[in-house]
Amino acid sequence: MSKDIVKPSTLPGFLELLPKDQILFNEIKDIIRNTYEKHGFIPIDTPLIEKSEILLAKGGGETEKQIYRFTKGDTDMALRFDLTVPLARYVAQHFSELTFPFRRYHIGKVYRGEKSQRGRFREFYQCDVDIIGNGKLNVIYDAEILSIIYCTFKNLGFENFTIKINNRKILNGFFSSLGITNSVEVLRAIDKLEKIGEKGVIDELINLGLSRDAVTKILKFIQIRGNDEEKLQSLKSLNIESQIFQEGIKELITVTDYTKIFGVPEKNYTIDLTIARGLDYYTGTVYETFLDDYPEIGSVCSGGRYENLAEYYTTQKLPGVGVSIGLTRLFYQLKEAGLLENDTPSTFTKVLIIPMDESFNGYAIKIANTLRENNxxxxxxxxxxxxGKKLNYANNLNIPYTIFIGDEEVKNQKASLKDMKSGFQALITVDDVIKTVK
Amino acid sequence: MSKDIVKPSTLPGFLELLPKDQILFNEIKDIIRNTYEKHGFIPIDTPLIEKSEILLAKGGGETEKQIYRFTKGDTDMALRFDLTVPLARYVAQHFSELTFPFRRYHIGKVYRGEKSQRGRFREFYQCDVDIIGNGKLNVIYDAEILSIIYCTFKNLGFENFTIKINNRKILNGFFSSLGITNSVEVLRAIDKLEKIGEKGVIDELINLGLSRDAVTKILKFIQIRGNDEEKLQSLKSLNIESQIFQEGIKELITVTDYTKIFGVPEKNYTIDLTIARGLDYYTGTVYETFLDDYPEIGSVCSGGRYENLAEYYTTQKLPGVGVSIGLTRLFYQLKEAGLLENDTPSTFTKVLIIPMDESFNGYAIKIANTLRENNxxxxxxxxxxxxGKKLNYANNLNIPYTIFIGDEEVKNQKASLKDMKSGFQALITVDDVIKTVK
Known part of the structure; x- marks a missing residue:
């Protein structure tokens, strides 16, 4: 019977890795997970499919266009597009059974039907970490989240990276002192400084109806330079008569003070008054993280403080602070930048045991069991x-050691261990195999 | 501004766990993963969404009715309903870049829009492990897979479980010797023995057009009793003139012989000639695993040998053998059976550090950093x-130790460690804290 063959392929925008890369990807994911867990964060794992009314409660914008939405029977459902909305729903739904501050991490896939392009994915992992308060949440937690970004990238093996922080209250207070009411649009325009340059931002601000005078002040403001202390000094000396502005400065001082106490080296964080995180969602501290040697990658870990996580699902006030790493994109970009080139093996196997013929299988299995018992x-x-074919298997998968089992090995109750890199081979006891491989 | 509140809820059939259970669930998932990895299996992670033409290449049956299928733009796509079809597509697609035998494991969520009922889930984790050969695959691997089932359930803490094995060739050969051509339907009927009893099976077989004589022989056959050796002896003594039947016996002997060599205790596996795995998919060894003390749970790990994994996606012949654990269902059922009742904490945190007021935060952070450095x-x-509220936080999360930091602790550069279970408290050095907690 001849069958129709369906050409095997995945959908565009869906990353799939070969074993070698998958092992590396999982290793990175594990480091992130372990760092989060080491700081006392609790895992949650919510359904990938939610009711559409939940996911679209906030509504509007890109979300609605990009969402994978469908019906089954009478049910209108959709795939989650981030891990924040599910967190909000989770905390609202299980409120009475959770303990606050609720420290949760969540590593999972999310879905956005974006225009397909290089380095943009429709399915990607997010690694989120958040602390949610009940009614209130101390700003010191904002510094703790910064220290967790630091530990994560440090544990991933990075040295040269900068966590840029700002506080939205400073911007908002500053704007209100200028009589600006459409601060969300203004923030979005400022956020584009790196992308479209000073001239571009000026044009956008003028288009938003701001006076030349206000635009000049804004540019002066966002171009405050110096080290963190000098920046804070410059901010204070602006003498802005806005309570919210003063609150923002106070919070930023607390966050930087505590960041030091948490042990984050000064070279790894800095105040950057241009960081606004163009979403109306954030209300206090905001973070973006850049790899110093690869600025073109953009922010690799972003987030901030929000006043009210779950306002669409509960009347409980739940402020929080958190950040997210877009792992799929990060992995893809690190690979593109040549940062992941190494000779990682394509398997976890450390020793391949090769019986010379079937009669040696029993002895080979015995050795495999012993090695496994010794981890x-x-x-x-x-x-x-x-x-040759058997050795090729070891070579293709980059297995570091092989053991041959034949007559002599069984007779002597030993094993012929071969170091596949050096080619060195010796007939030794299983105990010595364990010592050598470890 | 008063907002419309959307009642926070998940879709029916979608399991979501509270932190305490989530931590336990992840622990079980990690044990399975570690067992698979320890045996040299390689992880893959395929997209949850595939082209519908891929997922429905085989077509027919329940699959098409249960699948979550939808379109976005012009694309017809669907959520995977198992991990076997994605594996087949993966191996066919990346054939030239893989090394065979390809040992892969895959732990991930799959989706089936089944009728919602207790213990049935529409989103659930499968934990699959398979070995795929290129053209051929030694039957010894069938014994290895059995040994991996054994190690997995052993590592999960089970003692009393039985892996039942059979070989489809024995059944198929036996049927062909009886002139039965619709063996798939006959197998399906036999598979129901436990569910519908002997009388039910007889009725179904008669309905399928079998003679009374054939039905009698079949019942005699599937009621062969004794230990494994006696069963094999009974099979041989049937003197069935069928090459495929004899092949099946030979394979079953090899598998049981090697299972012993792999070190699986005899009490944990047995030949059961009634195990057929009602799918036409399997062609040789088949497995089902039962918890001896909880037979009502049904098989907790099933699978088998198949001749041709990816026939819908490639002309390459790819035989394989593997098993799957339906983790979500298993977790749910173990919990229902009261097997997961324990005082697992709701957090990973071992020590909660409580500064008596804000002025002690710095010292508290220093201690937290030191403890983390010591894992x-x-x-x-x-x-x-x-x-009281601070202590409640520790009590609610079941955190085993708290440390109080006040004047005296800072002055003496010590910490007041409290064992939350015994209530015992002492002012000790941080080094002693580390020793005590570890």
Missing amino acids: IISEVYFEDAKI | IISEVYFEDAKI
Whole structure:
């Protein structure tokens, strides 16, 4: 019977990795997870599909266009497009069963039907960490979140990265002192400084109906320079008569003071008054993280403080602070930048045991079991094949050691261990195999 | 501004866990993952959404009715309903870049729009492990897969479980010797023995057009009793003139012989000639796993050998063998059976550090950093609250230790460690804290 073959392929915008890269990807994901857990964050795992009314409660904007929405039976449902909306729904739904401050992390896939382009994915992992308060949440937690960004990238092996922080209250207070009421649009325009340059921002601000005078003040404001202390000094000396502005400065001082106490080196964070995070969502501290040697990658970890996480699902006031790493995009970009080039193996196996023929299988299995008991990942090659093919298996997967089992090995109750890199080979006891491989 | 509140809820059939259960669930998932990895299996992580033509290439049956299928733009796509079809597509697509035998594991969510009922889920985790050969695959791997089922349930803490095995060739050969051509339907009927009893099976077989004589022989066959050796002996003594039947016996002997060599205790596996796995998919060894003390749960790990994994996506012949654990259902059922009742904490945090007021925060953070460096998960409680509320936080989350920081602790450069269970408290050095907690 001849069958129709369907050409095997994945949908565009959906990343799929070969084993070598998958192992590396998982390693990175594990480091992030372990860092979050080490700081006392609790995992949650919410359904990928939610009711559309939940996901679209806030509504508007890009979200509605990009969402994967469908019906089954009478039910209108959709795939989550971030992990924040599910968190809001989770906390509102299980409010009485949670303990606050609720420290949760969530690593999972999210879906956005964006225009397909290089480095943009329709399915991608987000690694979120948030602290949610009941009614209130101390601003010190904003510094703790910054310290967690630091620990995460440090644990991932990065040295040169900068966590840029700002406080939305400073911007909002400053704007209100200028009589600006459409601060969201103004923030969006300012946020584009790196992308469209000073001239571009000026044009956008004028288009928003701001006076030349106000635009000049804004530019002066966002171009405050110096180290963190000098920036804070410059801000104070502006003498802005706005309570919200003064609150923002106070919070920023607390956050930078505590960041130091948390042990984050000064070279890894800085106040940047141009960071606004163009969403109306954030209300206090905002973060963006850049790899110093790869600024073109953009922010690799962003987030901030929000006043009211779950306002669409509960009347409880739930302020919070958190950040997110877009892991799929980060992985793709690190790879593009050549940062992940190394000789990681395509398997976890450390020792491949090769019986010379079927009669040696029993002894081979015994050795594999012993090695595993000693936490050495090992496998036996059972296929009937020429020795060259068996060695190719080890070479292709980059397995560091092979063991040959034949007459002599069984007779001496030993094993012929071969270091696949150096080619060095020796007939040794299983105990010595364990010592050598470890 | 008063807002419309959307009642926070999840879709029916979608399991969501509270932190305490989530931590336990992840622990189980990690044990399965670690067991698979320890045996040299490689992780893959395929998109949750595939082209509908891929997922429905085989077509027919329940699958098409249960699948979550939708369109976005011109694209017809669907959520995967198992991990086997994505594996087949993956291996066919990346064939030239993989090394065979390809040992892969995959732990991920799958989706089936089944009728909603207790213990049935529409989103659930599957934990799959398979070995795929290129053209051929030694039957010894069937025994290895059995040994991996054993190790997995052993590592999960089970002692009393039985892996039942059979070989489809024995059944198929037996049927062909009886002139039965609709063996798939006959197998489906036999598979229901436990559910509908002997009388029910007889009725179904008669309905399928079998003679009374054939039905009698079938019942005699599937009621062969004794230990594994006796069963094999009974099978041989049937003197069935069918090559495929003899092949099946030979394979079953090899699998049981090697299962012993792999070190699986005899009490944990047995030949059961009634196990057929009602799918036409399997062609050799089949497995089902039962918890001896909870037979009502049904099989907790099933699978088998298949001749041709990816026939819908490639002309390459890819035989394989593997099993799957339906983790979400298993977790739910173990919980229902009261097997997961324990005092697992609702957090990973081992030590909660409580500064008596804000002036002690710095010292508290220093201690938290030191504990973390020593792999003790700890957090500082920064909220301004009465001491009772702070202790409640530790009690609610079941955190085993708290540390109080006040004047005396800072002056002496020590910490007041309290064992939350015994209530015992002492002013000790941070080094002693580390020793005590570890």
